[in-house]
Amino acid sequence: MPQFLNSADPDFEARFAEFLTTKREDAPDVDETVAAIIADVRKRGDAAVIELTERFDRLPLTPATLAFSAEEIEEYCAQVPPAEREALELAAARIRAYHEKQLPEDASWQDATGATLGWRWTPVSAAGLYVPGGLASYPSSVLMNAIPAKVAGVERLVIAVPTPDGIVNPLVLLAARIAGVDTVYRIGGAQAVAALAYGTETVAPVDKITGPGNAFVAAAKRRVFGKVGIDMIAGPSEILVIADAQNDPDWIAVDLLSQAEHDESAQSILITPDEGFGRAVAEAVEKRLETLERRAIAGPSWRDYGAVITVKDLDEATALSDRVAPEHLELCVADPEALSSQIKHAGAIFLGAWTPEAIGDYVGGPNHVLPTARSARFSSGLSVLDFMKRTTLARMSPGALAAIGPAAETLAISESLEAHGLSVRARLDRLNEEG
Amino acid sequence: MPQFLNSADPDFEARFAEFLTTKREDAPDVDETVAAIIADVRKRGDAAVIELTERFDRLPLTPATLAFSAEEIEEYCAQVPPAEREALELAAARIRAYHEKQLPEDASWQDATGATLGWRWTPVSAAGLYVPGGLASYPSSVLMNAIPAKVAGVERLVIAVPTPDGIVNPLVLLAARIAGVDTVYRIGGAQAVAALAYGTETVAPVDKITGPGNAFVAAAKRRVFGKVGIDMIAGPSEILVIADAQNDPDWIAVDLLSQAEHDESAQSILITPDEGFGRAVAEAVEKRLETLERRAIAGPSWRDYGAVITVKDLDEATALSDRVAPEHLELCVADPEALSSQIKHAGAIFLGAWTPEAIGDYVGGPNHVLPTARSARFSSGLSVLDFMKRTTLARMSPGALAAIGPAAETLAISESLEAHGLSVRARLDRLNEEG
Numbered sequence: 001m002p003q004f005l006n007s008a009d010p011d012f013e014a015r016f017a018e019f020l021t022t023k024r025e026d027a028p029d030v031d032e033t034v035a036a037i038i039a040d041v042r043k044r045g046d047a048a049v050i051e052l053t054e055r056f057d058r059l060p061l062t063p064a065t066l067a068f069s070a071e072e073i074e075e076y077c078a079q080v081p082p083a084e085r086e087a088l089e090l091a092a093a094r095i096r097a098y099h100e101k102q103l104p105e106d107a108s109w110q111d112a113t114g115a116t117l118g119w120r121w122t123p124v125s126a127a128g129l130y131v132p133g134g135l136a137s138y139p140s141s142v143l144m145n146a147i148p149a150k151v152a153g154v155e156r157l158v159i160a161v162p163t164p165d166g167i168v169n170p171l172v173l174l175a176a177r178i179a180g181v182d183t184v185y186r187i188g189g190a191q192a193v194a195a196l197a198y199g200t201e202t203v204a205p206v207d208k209i210t211g212p213g214n215a216f217v218a219a220a221k222r223r224v225f226g227k228v229g230i231d232m233i234a235g236p237s238e239i240l241v242i243a244d245a246q247n248d249p250d251w252i253a254v255d256l257l258s259q260a261e262h263d264e265s266a267q268s269i270l271i272t273p274d275e276g277f278g279r280a281v282a283e284a285v286e287k288r289l290e291t292l293e294r295r296a297i298a299g300p301s302w303r304d305y306g307a308v309i310t311v312k313d314l315d316e317a318t319a320l321s322d323r324v325a326p327e328h329l330e331l332c333v334a335d336p337e338a339l340s341s342q343i344k345h346a347g348a349i350f351l352g353a354w355t356p357e358a359i360g361d362y363v364g365g366p367n368h369v370l371p372t373a374r375s376a377r378f379s380s381g382l383s384v385l386d387f388m389k390r391t392t393l394a395r396m397s398p399g400a401l402a403a404i405g406p407a408a409e410t411l412a413i414s415e416s417l418e419a420h421g422l423s424v425r426a427r428l429d430r431l432n433e434e435g
Numbered sequence: 436m437p438q439f440l441n442s443a444d445p446d447f448e449a450r451f452a453e454f455l456t457t458k459r460e461d462a463p464d465v466d467e468t469v470a471a472i473i474a475d476v477r478k479r480g481d482a483a484v485i486e487l488t489e490r491f492d493r494l495p496l497t498p499a500t501l502a503f504s505a506e507e508i509e510e511y512c513a514q515v516p517p518a519e520r521e522a523l524e525l526a527a528a529r530i531r532a533y534h535e536k537q538l539p540e541d542a543s544w545q546d547a548t549g550a551t552l553g554w555r556w557t558p559v560s561a562a563g564l565y566v567p568g569g570l571a572s573y574p575s576s577v578l579m580n581a582i583p584a585k586v587a588g589v590e591r592l593v594i595a596v597p598t599p600d601g602i603v604n605p606l607v608l609l610a611a612r613i614a615g616v617d618t619v620y621r622i623g624g625a626q627a628v629a630a631l632a633y634g635t636e637t638v639a640p641v642d643k644i645t646g647p648g649n650a651f652v653a654a655a656k657r658r659v660f661g662k663v664g665i666d667m668i669a670g671p672s673e674i675l676v677i678a679d680a681q682n683d684p685d686w687i688a689v690d691l692l693s694q695a696e697h698d699e700s701a702q703s704i705l706i707t708p709d710e711g712f713g714r715a716v717a718e719a720v721e722k723r724l725e726t727l728e729r730r731a732i733a734g735p736s737w738r739d740y741g742a743v744i745t746v747k748d749l750d751e752a753t754a755l756s757d758r759v760a761p762e763h764l765e766l767c768v769a770d771p772e773a774l775s776s777q778i779k780h781a782g783a784i785f786l787g788a789w790t791p792e793a794i795g796d797y798v799g800g801p802n803h804v805l806p807t808a809r810s811a812r813f814s815s816g817l818s819v820l821d822f823m824k825r826t827t828l829a830r831m832s833p834g835a836l837a838a839i840g841p842a843a844e845t846l847a848i849s850e851s852l853e854a855h856g857l858s859v860r861a862r863l864d865r866l867n868e869e870g
Contacts, residue, residue, distance in 0.1 A: 084849050087842035094839070098552055101542060109536070116786070117533055117800050122779050124813050138850050171849055207813040222657070226668050229813030233661050251861050257854035293853040340828065344557050351551070351830035354862060358855035359831055362843040365552050366827035378559050378642040378664030380825040390815040392801035393775065395786035396794055404529065407522035408797040414519050414606055415573050418728040419692035423791035426686050 002268075002282065002306030006275065007316055016309075020323060020374075024265040024305055025236045030190075034219040037190040038198075045200035052191040057133075057164040061186065063202045068173065068184045076170040077177055084171060091363045092143050092178045098365030099151045102384040108393065115400035118393045123153035124229070126204070127387055128196035129181070130211035130221075131172060133162035133188055139175035140361060144368050144382065145211050146179035152387035157181050158206065160196060162188020188213075193220035197228045208387060212369070231382055235373030236265035239357055240326035240346075242317045242339065243281070245274035247332045247353055253284035255330060258358050260301035261294040267305040269324065271317045278308040318342040325376040328357045347376045402431055437703075437717060437741030441710065442751055451744075455758060455809075459700040459740055460671045469654040472625040473633075480635035487626040492568075492599040496621070498637045503608065503619045511605040512612055519606060526798045527578050527613045533800030534586045537819040543828065550835035553828045558588035559664070561639070562822055563631035564616070565646035565656075566607060568597035568623055574610035575796060579803050579817065580646050581614035587822035592616050593641065595631060597623020623648075628655035632663045643822060647804070666817055670808030673702035674792055675761035675781075677752045677774065678716075680709035682767045682788055688719035690765060693793050695736035696729040702740040704759065706752045713743040753777040760811040763792045782811045837866055 005015055040048040046063045053059050068076075080088075108118035129145040131137060142159065149157050159176050161169075163186045176184050185203060187195065193213075199205030209221060210231040221230045239259035243252050256268035272278045285302060289295050311317045318339060321329060325345035333339055336351035343349060347370030350357050361368045369382035396404075405424045412420035440450055475483040481498045488494050503511075515523075543553030564580040566572060577594065584592050594611050596604075598621045611619050620638060622630065628648075634640030644656060645666040656665045674694035678687050691703035707713045720737060724730050746752045753774060756764060760780035768774055771786035778784060782805030785792050796803045804817035831839075840859045847855035 083845050087845040087849075090839065090842045091846060094546075097546070101544070102554075107536060111529075111532070111800075115799070119537075119801070120775075125779070140846055140850065222660070225657070225660075226670070226808075226810065229810070235661070248861070248865075251858070254854055254858040254861055258852070258858045261852060261854045288854070288857070293851070298854065336830065340555075343826070344560070345824075346826050348827040348829070351828065354833055354836050355829055355831040356858035356862065358847055358852075358858045359836070359840065359843050360827075360829055361855060362846045363839045364550070364829040364831075365546075366554070366829055370827075371824070373661075375661065375664070376824065376826070378824060381827055383825065385820075389780075389806070389811065389813060390818065391778070391781050391811070392783040392795075392805075392816055393786065394783070394790055394795055394799040394801055395771065396790040396799075398789050401789050401794070404525065404798045405794065407525045408794050410518050410522040411526065411575055411797045412793055414522075415575065416728070417693070417696060417793075419689055419696045419723070419733065420793035420796060422723070423686070423689040423693045423793045426683075426689055427789060427791065430683075 002302055002308055004278070004308050006310040007312060016320065019307060022305070024267060028215050030215050030219050034190040034216055034223060038194040038220060038223055041191055041194035041200065042198050046202050049187055049191050049195050049200055052189065053187050056189055057162050059163060059166055059186070066185050066187060066202050068186060073173050073177060073184065076168055077174045079170045080174045085174065088139060088143070088171070088175055088178055091140065092147060094363050094365045095143055095147045096151060099148045099384050103151065104385060104388065113400040113403040114397040116395040119390050120393060121388045121390050124208045124387050124389065125154070126156040126206040127154045127208045127210065128206035129157070129159045130192065130209060130213050130217055131159055131161040132213055133164050137161065137169045137172055139169070139171035140368065141212065142172055142175035143179055146176065146181050148367065148382055148384045149387045150180045152384045154387050156204070158183040158185065158196070160185045160187050160192035162186065162192065190216045190220035193217060193224060197224035210382065210386065231369065231386055232371060232375065232379055235375070236263060236267065237327045237372045238267035238269065238324070239328040239330065240269040240271065240321055240324055241330040241332060242271045242314065242321060243277070243332035244272065244334065245277040246334065247277070249277065249280040249284040251353060252281045252332065253288050255356050256281070256285060256302070256306065257288055257292060257298050258356070259328065260298035260306065261292065264297055264300045265305070266301045268302060269307045269309065269326070271309045271311055271320055273311055273313055273317065275310040278310055282308055314339055321346070325374045327370045327372045327376065328360070330355070330357055345376045347371045347381050398431055401427055437737055437743055439713070439743050441745040442747060451755065454742060457740070459702060463650050465650050465654050469625040469651055469658060473629040473655060473658055476626055476629035476635065477633050481637050484622055484626050484630050484635055487624065488622050491624055492597050494598060494601050494621070501620050501622060501637050503621060508608050508612060508619065511603055512609045514605045515609045520609060523574060523578070523606070523610055523613055526575065527582060529798050529800040530578055530582045531586060534583045534819050538586065539820060539823065548835040548838040549832040551830040554825050555828060556823045556825050559643045559822050559824065560589070561591040561641040562589045562643045562645065563641035564592070564594045565627065565644060565648050565652055566594055566596040567648055568599050572596065572604045572607055574604070574606035575803065576647065577607055577610035578614055581611065581616050583802065583817055583819045584822045585615045587819045589822050591639070593618040593620065593631070595620045595622050595627035597621065597627065625651045625655035628652060628659060632659035645817065645821065666804065666821055667806060667810065667814055670810070671698060671700035671702065672762045672807045673704065673759070674763040674765065675704040675706065675756055675759055676765040676767060677706045677749065677756060678712070678767035679707065679769065680712040681769065682712070684712065684715040684719040686788060687716045687767065688723050690791050691716070691720060691737070691741065692723055692727060692733050693791070694763065695733035695741065696727065699732055699735045700740070701736045703737060704742045704744065704761070706744045706746055706755060708746055708748055708752065710745040713745055717743055749774055756781070760809045762805045762807045762811065763795070765790070765792055780811045782806045782816050833866055836862055
């Protein structure tokens with residue numbers, strides 16, 4: 001049974017606070033193992049990567065076969081049925097169109113002193129995308145990571161995807177080709193992250209690593225952060241649905257299950273002003289669970305971490321939602337725009353009952369790599385900006401330096417940074433000499 | 436002696452590559468100590484913070500004195516001489532004006548299927564700024580961290596600044612007041628980072644922590660990353676000056692020294708197409724070093740990590756500069772705009788000989804918190820965006836769902852995520868029933 005909470009209950013605040021802090025994932029401490037793997041890859045390069053891939057993925061490779069060849073990619077891609085190919089192409093086109101709107105603008109202006117100020121955006125030169133192998137090897141995630149990088153203008157884009165026992169997902173390779181990925185390495189785990197960050201004889205190092213992975217991948221990304229850029233460290237994900245009684249309980253039920261089926265530690269939450277509707281949704285969930293393919297995952301997720309919360313009105317619903325700061329937020333209410341404008345913290349908002357969250361996972365256009373585990377309080381979904389960086393620009397005229405230089409000199413002296421002050425003073429003296 | 440390199444020399448590539456990878460900082464491994472401190476603060480709250488502050492800063496505090504009182508702040512601020520106060524106010528106004536231009540725009544549009552897409556930016560609710568104590572307690576850094584947060588719309592903005600032996604820098608408190616900081620805690624180290632991230636009885640937790648610090652602070656930020664957002668992990672900083680022979684060697688010398696005086700592991704690099712000019716600058720550096728207040732820091736930095744690189748032309752200079760990806764880049768050449776447009780990787784560019792880097796440290800307007808240690812390849816200086824996050828928005832009309840829903844269903848099935856497909860199918864079936 002999921003938790004049933006009602007904001008009118010006297011113990012609600014205590015129960016909701018406890019619900020918020022319930023730990024859903026016990027990440028194993030693999031930090032030492034990962035540190036050793038990274039050190040090994042830095043020291044022995046390809047040899048270490050090949051040895052570790054043989055050990056963990058039972059896959060013998062050589063430097064020449066670390067990456068898929070063009071012919072192999074061609075062959076695998078040819079295996080994909082037309083319907084799936086077309087769906088991937090539609091998704092890619094929509095994701096591209098959305099992300100192109102994110103391209104930031106450069107700026108330049110002159111202020112009252114005559115100083116010219118501004119900034120300029122440039123792409124990261126090379127990016128590496130991590131794609132999990134096995135069950136969680138999602139072609140949609142390839143598109144969601146690779147397309148923003150391409151739109152940003154990344155010159156060299158590579159993927160690392162493990163293929164345990166040599167099992168390859170042709171859709172992943174097709175998604176990579178559609179997105180314009182240059183090279184696909186069949187390596188995974190901490191050894192792949194280390195190879196991308198530091199390079200080996202065969203794998204050229206990249207500047208930024210993104211993409212989800214298991215505990216080893218997450219620990220490796222945390223360790224190489226600084227040497228390269230990384231995206232977020234993904235935690236267990238969640239959906240929160242705010243729905244009034246005008247909805248079909250079964251629609252809301254499958255929406256909740258579409259999160260629960262990802263992972264036993266995923267979380268699905270319904271907030272509704274109608275207690276009876278909440279019960280109806282919970283019943284619909286149970287009914288769907290009887291036949292759902294992934295009921296062995298979705299069932300425990302819903303029972304252990306799911307919740308149905310009854311509130312007195314929609315204002316209270318948004319306030320509670322902000323405390324959850326959900327990765328995905330569905331607003332199945334009469335005026336979803338009005339409700340949306342009240343929300344402060346959410347990774348992605350899906351407005352109205354005709355927008356199931358699954359649309360956003362594949363073909364909506366916005367990115368499905370989103371901040372999990374309450375991190376929407378301070379971070380955003382993956383975007384073109386994650387593959388770009390901003391250089392600030394400043395040019396002083398002699399007049400501008402005369403106007404603001406003395407203040408800089410004063411502050412430099414107050415911070416005991418004499419050379420800072422001298423670098424301004426040398427120029428101010430010249431101006432004074434020249435009169 | 437700094438290194439003298441010439442790109443015409445046969446061993447140049449080898450020497451430059453080695454120069455690039457020279458490690459300038461041996462960060463002590465304080466990770467275990469920091470993990471214990473964080474665990475202690477999470478467990479014992481205020482009591483742990485107070486005990487650790489007494490141990491490390493020799494400062495006895497109580498929960499009531501963890502933060503400066505309004506009266507104390509008033510008293511300290513009154514000690515600041517008018518010239519310094521005015522300089523801080525000028526700096527604050529210029530930093531605010533620059534950062535206001537960074538405020539991002541929301542977007543909303545309808546695509547050809549009738550889907551409404553877009554995004555909305557919102558500020559982080561609460562941010563904590565770390566300010567080092569002692570020698571590196573810079574009021575300018577308070578402005579550079581606090582003003583972007585205020586411009587972003589952060590509701591609660593606090594500072595943690597250690598005051599070892601009770602020694603307070605009045606300028607730091609005045610900068611905090613000018614910038615609009617709400618609370619200043621006199622705590623530091625890993626214990627301050629832990630208190631800001633997890634909260635104690637007295638310190639309310641924040642969502643984002645920024646600001647520089649020593650090895651303990653850096654390790655603590657790395658550890659709490661995920662629970663809260665952090666800015667970058669700052670490494671040893673650097674300046675690269677590209678200058679032609681038309682410059683005054685002494686101006687360039689003091690510019691190089693203004694970086695070298697920060698830290699023995701700071702790096703100052705001159706690239707010039709004129710070998711004789713390079714020698715003249717090196718001589719001017721030696722002359723300035725004879726009397727510079729911080730020669731005991733700037734001297735070793737320049738001798739151990741400084742370099743003068745002669746190149747055949749300015750194109751080669753920009754190519755080498757991109758391989759360094761410097762935090763600060765000065766372009767002291769006839770047409771700095773043209774040269775700037777060729778640069779791919781730099782934290783901040785200072786155009787023309789009238790723009791010493793020190794202007795950017797204080798009053799230029801752009802942020803002085805910039806990516807160090809080659810991380811300008813993938814990251815940007817601190818900005819308003821660091822204190823905001825973006826929520827993506829999507830609304831399907833029934834027609835839009837009919838147009839793109841089937842592709843989502845196809846992809847969901849191909850990824851074995853049945854509930855994802857069902858959440859789309861349930862709605863498509865309704866549309867079909869309704870005809």
